[in-house]
Amino acid sequence: MYLQIMEQIRHRVATGDWAPGQEIPSIRALAIDLKVSVITVKRAYHDLERDGVIVSRQGKGSFIAENANLATSLKEQELDEHLEAAVDIARLLDLDAAALEGRLRTIQRNAGKKES
Numbered sequence: 001m002y003l004q005i006m007e008q009i010r011h012r013v014a015t016g017d018w019a020p021g022q023e024i025p026s027i028r029a030l031a032i033d034l035k036v037s038v039i040t041v042k043r044a045y046h047d048l049e050r051d052g053v054i055v056s057r058q059g060k061g062s063f064i065a066e067n068a069n070l071a072t073s074l075k076e077q078e079l080d081e082h083l084e085a086a087v088d089i090a091r092l093l094d095l096d097a098a099a100l101e102g103r104l105r106t107i108q109r110n111a112g113k114k115e116s
Contacts, residue, residue, distance in 0.1 A: 001036050005044035010053060013064055014074035020066045024054065027062075 012018045025033065031041045045062055048054045053070065056062045064070070090100040 001034075002040045002044040002047070005030070005034070005036075005041060006048055009044070009048060010074050011078070013053060014071050014078060016071060018064050020064050020070060022064045024062050024064065 009018070009024070018024065024030075027038055027041045027045055031038045034041070045054060045056065049056055049062075052065055052067060053074070054062050055065050067073075086100065086104075090096075095103075
């Protein structure tokens with residue numbers, strides 16, 4: 001569950017829902033909202049702080065880090081995770097790198113047509 005909490009917070013930062021410097025819910029408040037233990041949320045916040053996504057200020061709360069490149073970095077990390085999953089699935093289907101690249105190009109081309 002703590003991994004899901006971390007992923008949700010990273011996603012909110014990456015999409016701009018939570019801006020640098022913005023205060024985030026307290027550990028206790030988030031635990032109550034999500035109906036999980038305080039320890040679970042505390043672990044997620046600890047790991048997010050270690051990764052530079054949030055900062056905690058004693059007696060003040062937790063905030064999104066003031067890193068100008070944080071959103072971009074998190075988006076790139078999310079993309080890499082999706083690409084790793086695609087590679088894993090391609091292996092299961094016995095697709096080589098060229099076939100996977102071809103499928104990606106086709107999807108990208110079709111996505112461009114949808115935007116037009």
